[in-house]
Amino acid sequence: MFRQLQRRAVRRRPFPDAWLATLRSQVAAYMQLGAAQQAELQKRILVFIKEKTFEGCLGLEVSDTMRVVIAAQACLLELGRRPHYYPDGVSIFIYPSAFVSTLTETLPGGMVARREVVRIGEAWRRGSVVLAWDATLQQSCGLLPGHSVYAHNAYAHNVTLHEFAHKLDGEDGSVDGVPDLGGLDGLGPNRQAAHATWAQVMSRAYRELVRQVQAGELSALDPYGATNPAEFFAVATETFFASPLTLKHTEPDLYKVLSGFYGQDPANWPAPERRR
Ligand SMILES: [Zn+2]
Structure with a gap:
């Protein structure tokens, strides 16, 4: 109940001009929405940024541009639904670029193998989402395959939507x-x-x-x-x-x-x- 009241108050706050400029220049999807959808997305971005923690990795300093670009896309997924604001995802870790992740696998026979993979995004079962900022920004701007360093094929990619889709999927307890x-x-x-x-x-x-x-x-x-x-x-x-x-x-x-x-x-x- 308290959270609902708090969210209602945050939704009424003015949306900063600098954030609006970010939406218009760096979030291609925002420019494709109607005026009512844009207004609702702004309110949800305010709540998302208020409630989530953003942490830079490898010395990356988190900027408002990063917060707004990531929040806009996370909230876009929920824009046609009653927002849950990803209740178990409280932290977003941002790497400057692709990062190395260590996977642990149990092989047949019970042996545990560790291997390293290079990734631009990851959604942890409980809690966090991890994103590579350069890929996140390029894809948010709607850069076409061929214009992005991460485009390895002709398909439309958006790592932020991908990882937050995993978070939505996991809200019922299983991804x-x-x-x-x-x-x-x-x-x-x-x-x-x-x-x-x-x-x-x-x-x-x-x-x-x-x-x-x-x-x-x-x-x-x-x-x-x-x-x-x-x-x-x-x-x-x-x-x-x-x-x-x-x-x-x-x-x-x-x-x-x-x-x-x-x-x-x-x-x-x-x-x-x-x-x-
Ligand atoms: Zn995935």
Whole structure:
């Protein structure tokens, strides 16, 4: 109750001019929203930045630009839904660039192996999200593949949306590609119907991506989504927001289900460039 009152007060605060300039120049998605959506996103950004901790790694000094760019995209995912503000994600760690992460794996026979991987983003099961700032900013600005140092293929990438999609997925207790689907009008009249529709469409699309990857065929979604259902949900989310027209055209059922879940229709955002 106290938290709700506190959030209501924060939402009423004026949105700083410098932050608005950041949204307009560094967050491509913001410029594609209608005026009412932009106003609501600003209020949610105020709450998100008030409640979350941002920490720079390897000597990186966290700026307001970083806070606003990351908050805008995290809040964009929830913009068509009642916001939860990622209740278990309280800290965002920001590296200047790609970082090395140590993975621990238990091999058959019980041996534990450690290996190092280079990453631009990570979502921890409890708590934190880790992001590489250069990739985060480039993708927020909507740089096309070929103009970004991290674009290793022709797919639309957005590491911030990807990692926060994992956080949404985990809100029901497990990161398994099935987020909490309760009360979604867009997916069916009740929870059971929503689950059935989700399971049918998502599993068909996932199986098709796995088949395409194994057959070496060109796919609408980044092949990384074939890793497992959780990565499929995160990759599909990136494509839904970063390349909505392509997804709607190539995977209409998947687009419809994601549109129902997110309560948004980015293929029809009222931005002038999308009307052409
Ligand atoms: Zn992932």
